[in-house]
Amino acid sequence: MTITHDVQTGVSAQAQGKAPIIEVRNAAKRFAVNGQSLTVFDGISCSIPQGAFLSIVGPSGCGKSTLLKLISGLEAPSGGEILFNGAKVTGPAEGMIYVFQQYTKSIFPWRTVIQNIEFGLNSHKKLGKRERDELCRHYVKLVGLEGYEHYFPYQLSGGMQQRVVIARALICEPSVLLMDEPFSAVDALTRAILQELILKIWQTIPVTILFVTHDVEEAVFLSSRIISLTKSPAKIHEDVVIDLPYPRDQITTRADEKFHGLRQQLFASIFLQEKGGAPSAPRS
């Protein structure tokens, strides 16, 4: 295992303009609702450097999940384009895995834990049975599910199901992991544990993570950078570098003065914008 994120310099490396792995150029998304065109957002641009842990926050319904879907290629933009490693995204791209918010609907209930994880190897690799088994066992261990290999999803708690879904995504060694509010449906303690797990994984494996959440505190705790979106039609409201040192953990990081400062600053900004009082909120 190589540690590709130099935890102290990861942020500054970004600032120096490491090659972007994803570029969003003037992305727009419109839906037809009752014969009328509804604009979710129009003209969003951003560039995501390789190795970043970038969170997208914003009020519910602002289109942050939609933006993530566009990047993944699961949905096509109505305007603009998405580049992944310099190539235009026209469909689900190899190397990017989308982790759904509704893990209970994304897990395969007819497959056991190990079979679910093995699914991740499906179309990406031609491996022998032994190599597959070894890889599966490795990822079972990585997400801490040893002893549960042959359980069916209905026999697992929500947090454990989410671990299965994460392991299934990681086993195909994606360069980008797109996570849509992955921890919003588990209890607070499980969430705290899963947050540390995903940080540990991000620091062990060379993967760029795009993380959608409505929880500012979660975003500050995890991310190297946060983009906040305004209400629909969404615009980028803030783009903040979180220069808290890694490795982070629930106890010391959350006790950090700087953590509180960043959290408070970001929360205030989003809250005021949401309330409609901030001058930066575009009004028409």
Added chain:
Amino acid sequence: MKKRWPGFLLIVVLLVLWEFASANKMIDPITFPRVSVIFASWMKAVTGTGELTRQLLPSMGRIFTGFGLAVIVAVPLGLLMGTIPMVYRLLEPITEFIRPIPSSAYIPVAILFLGIGNEMKVFVIFLACMFPILLNTYGGVRGVDSVLIDTGRTFGLSRVKALWQIILPAALPSILTGMRISLGIALIVAVVAEMITGNSGIGYFILDMQRIFRVPEMFAGIFTLGLLGFLINFIFLRVEGHFLRWRGTSVET
């Protein structure tokens, strides 16, 4: 199985009541012979002369051939209807038109085309079994959650692989329900077809016994049907329980 004994006890009680009522002529012992008499002739027809066993085999052969063919045709067709909107739009109206026609109604037509032999009966059973399987298959496929489909897409699964690895297993509970309904219908249609144009089969046997007034044997035939239906369903539920063990809820009886 533990909590089922009251139900079985009720059956025994009713049979004892029947025995008693018939023996004491409270019901006509000629049209309702004593249960013990029926049982004796059943034993004789099964183990002794074997005339009932001889008739049971062709019936079961027809049922499973017709049912099997229906599964082979209806499941792939249902998968196509469920996944390709064009195929659905093409076949849905005709399905909805043929489906409400009671399967016994096309026996006369089938006789015109296929005669009164085995082919006709297998065909009618096949046709009757088709629709519950077809409907439940495409209903199940259309009910597959879009998140599951998108999960396949993000992992780069081809459409064919997605059909095999995601849509089929996700629709399996529904498909199996359709198959179970069809098995029940197959039994009904087989008996009706055999009664209309029979020279073999359990339906023919029952009608034949009634015509020559061997009432105990007639009842023996009817009870055999009940037992057969029960056994088929029991075995099917076991198979279903095995395939759907991932659902956690026990479907065993």
